[in-house]
Amino acid sequence: MSEKAFEQQFGELTPELQVVYRNIFRRRDVRREFSGEVVDRERLMRVLAAAHAAPSVGLSQPWDFHVIQDPARLDSFAEHVGHRREEFAAKLVGERRETFNPIRIEGIVDSGTGVVVTYDPTRGGKNILGRDTIDDTGLMSVALAIQNMWLAATAEGLGMGWVSFYHEDFLADFVGAKAPVRPVAWLCLGPVTELAKERDLERFGWRKGLPLEQVVHWE
Numbered sequence: 001m002s003e004k005a006f007e008q009q010f011g012e013l014t015p016e017l018q019v020v021y022r023n024i025f026r027r028r029d030v031r032r033e034f035s036g037e038v039v040d041r042e043r044l045m046r047v048l049a050a051a052h053a054a055p056s057v058g059l060s061q062p063w064d065f066h067v068i069q070d071p072a073r074l075d076s077f078a079e080h081v082g083h084r085r086e087e088f089a090a091k092l093v094g095e096r097r098e099t100f101n102p103i104r105i106e107g108i109v110d111s112g113t114g115v116v117v118t119y120d121p122t123r124g125g126k127n128i129l130g131r132d133t134i135d136d137t138g139l140m141s142v143a144l145a146i147q148n149m150w151l152a153a154t155a156e157g158l159g160m161g162w163v164s165f166y167h168e169d170f171l172a173d174f175v176g177a178k179a180p181v182r183p184v185a186w187l188c189l190g191p192v193t194e195l196a197k198e199r200d201l202e203r204f205g206w207r208k209g210l211p212l213e214q215v216v217h218w219e
């Protein structure tokens with residue numbers, strides 16, 4: 001959102017409220033802007049505390065956070081993702097292929113830290129209050145923890161990028177997760193030089209975001 005548009009819609013709010021909205025609109029999916037430093041333990045733990053404060057169905061808190069900072073392990077995951085990128089690129093034709101080529105889909109090594117978030121559907125026992133009719137609510141809870149992380153990271157001056165170009169069984173083995181526990185995301189997390197104003201996929205012409213009016217439906 002441009003500064004002008006922000007001022008128009010949120011400029012009249014109290015400074016406290018503006019900080020919240022600013023953080024939401026400043027958040028970016030980060031690939032390119034990692035500074036190369038590694039996040040310090042205190043900041044990392046604050047971001048993970050924000051994740052762990054997320055709402056969860058039946059208070060099941062079905063998430064675990066696996067922190068990976070060993071450069072050799074980061075390299076090894078980046079190599080796996082590189083192959084998945086090639087597979088995806090091979091499916092694209094014409095303009096889509098040209099447009100995809102320069103887009104970075106990961107910042108695994110540059111970020112210095114990977115956080116693999118896993119989902120444990122057995123957490124909280126058999127009868128999870130609220131998951132009885134919609135099993136996906138467990139996975140939804142994990143996504144909310146990730147969004148909390150993303151916003152906390154943004155407020156901390158960190159960048160975060162969600163990588164999903166991987167085979168689930170590879171990542172499960174990588175962090176030693178045994179079924180039914182599933183990896184849900186690899187998150188690149190680290191200090192940044194800046195946060196881009198524009199979304200990468202818009203910047204590179206892959207896809208444009210939709211206007212709010214198109215997705216709000218009254219009555």
Ligand SMILES: Cc1cc2nc3c(=O)[nH]c(=O)nc-3n(C[C@H](O)[C@H](O)[C@H](O)COP(=O)(O)O)c2cc1C
Binds near residue numbers: 030
């Ligand atoms: C579930 C999920 C998976 C994603 N996986 C990838 C990915 O593998 N590679 C990538 O470059 N971006 C990935 N993204 C980032 C999206 O492309 C990005 O959020 C979207 O373009 C909007 O940009 P913004 O987050 O900066 O607003 C993922 C985002 C989500 C929510």
